[in-house]
Amino acid sequence: MDYDIIIGLEIHVQLQTESKMFSWCGxxxxxxxxxxxxxxxxxxxxxxxxxxxxxxxxxxxTAVALHAEIAPFTKWDRKNYYYPDLPKNYQISQYDxxxxxxxxxxxxxxxxxxxxxxxxxxxxxxxxxxxxLMHAAGGLSEVDLNRAGIPLLEIVTDPDIxxxxxxxxxxxxxxxxxxxxxxxxxxxxxxxxxxxxxxNLHIHRDGDTxxxxxxxxxxxxxxxxxxxxxxxxxxxxxxxxxDDGLTIKDAAKTTxxxxxxxxxxxxxxxxxxxxxxxxxxxxxxxxxxxxxxxxARIRExxxxxxxxxxxRFESEYGLSPYDANxxxxxxxxxxxxxxxxxxxxxxYKLASNWIQQDVLRTIKEKKMSVAEFxxxxxxxxxxINRVERGELNTNxxxxxxxxxxxTGDPAEIIIEMGGYRMVxxxxxxxxxxDAAVAANPQAIDELKRGKKxxxxxxxxxxxxxxxxxxxxxxxxLVGELLEAKLAESLQ
Amino acid sequence: xSLTIDDVAKxxxxxxxxxxxxxxxxxxxxxxxxxxxxxQLQQLETTDVEPLSHGIEVRNVFxxxxxxDPLPREAALLNAPKRNQESFLVPAVLE
Numbered sequence: 001m002d003y004d005i006i007i008g009l010e011i012h013v014q015l016q017t018e019s020k021m022f023s024w025c026g027x028x029x030x031x032x033x034x035x036x037x038x039x040x041x042x043x044x045x046x047x048x049x050x051x052x053x054x055x056x057x058x059x060x061x062t063a064v065a066l067h068a069e070i071a072p073f074t075k076w077d078r079k080n081y082y083y084p085d086l087p088k089n090y091q092i093s094q095y096d097x098x099x100x101x102x103x104x105x106x107x108x109x110x111x112x113x114x115x116x117x118x119x120x121x122x123x124x125x126x127x128x129x130x131x132x133l134m135h136a137a138g139g140l141s142e143v144d145l146n147r148a149g150i151p152l153l154e155i156v157t158d159p160d161i162x163x164x165x166x167x168x169x170x171x172x173x174x175x176x177x178x179x180x181x182x183x184x185x186x187x188x189x190x191x192x193x194x195x196x197x198x199x200n201l202h203i204h205r206d207g208d209t210x211x212x213x214x215x216x217x218x219x220x221x222x223x224x225x226x227x228x229x230x231x232x233x234x235x236x237x238x239x240x241x242x243d244d245g246l247t248i249k250d251a252a253k254t255t256x257x258x259x260x261x262x263x264x265x266x267x268x269x270x271x272x273x274x275x276x277x278x279x280x281x282x283x284x285x286x287x288x289x290x291x292x293x294x295x296a297r298i299r300e301x302x303x304x305x306x307x308x309x310x311x312r313f314e315s316e317y318g319l320s321p322y323d324a325n326x327x328x329x330x331x332x333x334x335x336x337x338x339x340x341x342x343x344x345x346x347x348y349k350l351a352s353n354w355i356q357q358d359v360l361r362t363i364k365e366k367k368m369s370v371a372e373f374x375x376x377x378x379x380x381x382x383x384i385n386r387v388e389r390g391e392l393n394t395n396x397x398x399x400x401x402x403x404x405x406x407t408g409d410p411a412e413i414i415i416e417m418g419g420y421r422m423v424x425x426x427x428x429x430x431x432x433x434d435a436a437v438a439a440n441p442q443a444i445d446e447l448k449r450g451k452k453x454x455x456x457x458x459x460x461x462x463x464x465x466x467x468x469x470x471x472x473x474x475x476x477l478v479g480e481l482l483e484a485k486l487a488e489s490l491q
Numbered sequence: 492x493s494l495t496i497d498d499v500a501k502x503x504x505x506x507x508x509x510x511x512x513x514x515x516x517x518x519x520x521x522x523x524x525x526x527x528x529x530x531q532l533q534q535l536e537t538t539d540v541e542p543l544s545h546g547i548e549v550r551n552v553f554x555x556x557x558x559x560d561p562l563p564r565e566a567a568l569l570n571a572p573k574r575n576q577e578s579f580l581v582p583a584v585l586e
Binding site for chain 1: 501505506507544545546547549550551552553554555556557558559560561562564567568573575577578579580581582583584
């Protein structure tokens with residue numbers, strides 16, 4: 001099987017505004033049907049749309065962050081179609097003069113070393129979302145117009161993606177970027193981020209490249225579905241090509257829907273003459289000219305984006321690319337928390353470990369946000385410093401953090417109350433070391449005969465010493481005294 | 492430039508309008524006379540004229556992102572030809 005996979009994504013993102021794109025009613029998700037409308041969203045005769053400035057600015061912000069070029073002049077067009085999801089019988093969209101051109105999304109590097117590079121953008125434009133249709137009894141559909149008129153960004157990528165994993169990676173990177181920007185909450189389950197995928201294969205045979213017909217996959221309701229549907233579709237297309245030999249020249253693009261339950265794609269009915277939208281300029285909205293001062297303000301409003309933050313975590317704190325990514329991809333509040341702890345302790349790597357292991361685990365288990373996490377960055381930094389100075393060993397630190405999470409008290413109080421002072425008494429620890437060695441002659445024997453790796457034997461003996469001291473012994477002192485004792489025993 | 496009966500039939504279909512053969516004849520004639528009238532503009536020399544994207548020379552009209560009261564659902568559904576307690580009802584559209 002020698003082929004290249006060619007994938008492009010068509011993404012729709014709802015922008016986070018208080019009111020709709022052209023009128024005043026709200027944009028909340030999940031309200032009872034048709035309780036979030038106004039005369040403009042209903043397309044009532046005599047109403048006129050007025051552009052929401054915030055919606056346009058969020059769109060600008062997104063395009064700038066995606067490295068796109070902002071058009072100095074942009075206008076709106078009517079996309080005409082007769083379908084009850086928009087009662088006006090047209091969607092206000094952008095056709096020949098969208099507000100931005102070009103741009104790209106970084107394709108994250110995968111754990112297996114694949115991925116990387118950039119996925120170019122074919123277009124980014126602003127339009128209004130449509131209402132929702134639900135099947136009802138008696139050959140009827142229910143129309144809910146709560147969603148009609150919510151500002152929607154359409155992002156179409158170039159066919160630059162070469163694997164289902166990269167398609168998912170690209171989409172996740174986009175979501176992370178949009179969340180950092182604060183322009184959308186990007187909940188696929190709630191439909192504020194939606195994605196269709198176009199895919200075909202370039203099969204290499206006898207020095208020729210044969211392209212299979214393009215398929216657009218719809219109904220992708222999760223990141224996992226994007227990846228799984230593409231894996232399925234690639235295999236299906238390859239088999240189909242082997243059966244019927246049809247290429248892109250023989251067959252038009254078709255649409256298939258992903259079924260999450262059956263894990264297959266199925267053909268969907270095409271909208272008849274769907275491509276004939278008879279676009280024309282929207283006479284009810286005037287064009288927009290984005291001047292340099294406005295764009296400069298937009299640029300200033302963009303904080304540090306995920307890609308830059310990963311780079312900084314590597315260069316400023318010396319974190320590995322893996323650690324930097326784990327902290328950044330959890331979202332802005334986790335990365336901010338790490339920044340605060342790292343700066344307060346100066347122990348960059350330790351701060352990263354504690355947050356990845358203890359903080360993230362706790363917030364996941366308790367289903368809380370970092371903002372709700374009861375231990376402030378300064379309090380965690382104080383605990384990490386105590387461990388680093390040798391006042392506590394790591395296990396004690398963990399226990400204390402657990403108590404800090406439960407009680408909200410600082411480490412100082414829990415240490416005083418709980419008898420957590422670390423034992424740093426040389427004689428006491430030396431006695432424990434002597435006892436551990438005396439009680440385990442086989443360990444010394446194994447060390448002498450080289451039967452086990454020295455590190456394994458030492459680790460075992462360290463554990464024995466810790467057990468005897470109730471886990472309170474200063475680990476540095478235990479290590480030092482154990483080394484001395486073993487050197488003596490091996491002579 | 493002349494519209495054919497097929498052109499008009501196609502536009503009628505896209506607009507979901509049911510038009511009788513007689514009406515098709517009539518509308519084709521009427522639409523063609525409108526097209527011919529507008530086509531007089533073709534006689535003008537427009538090489539140095541910038542394309543117009545809007546009829547009025549106003550730019551950047553915005554409203555602030557302020558939320559107001561929605562229509563009560565009963566009012567929203569009031570004029571629907573067909574409805575139930577909470578939604579508009581339309582003939583089922585197959586996906």
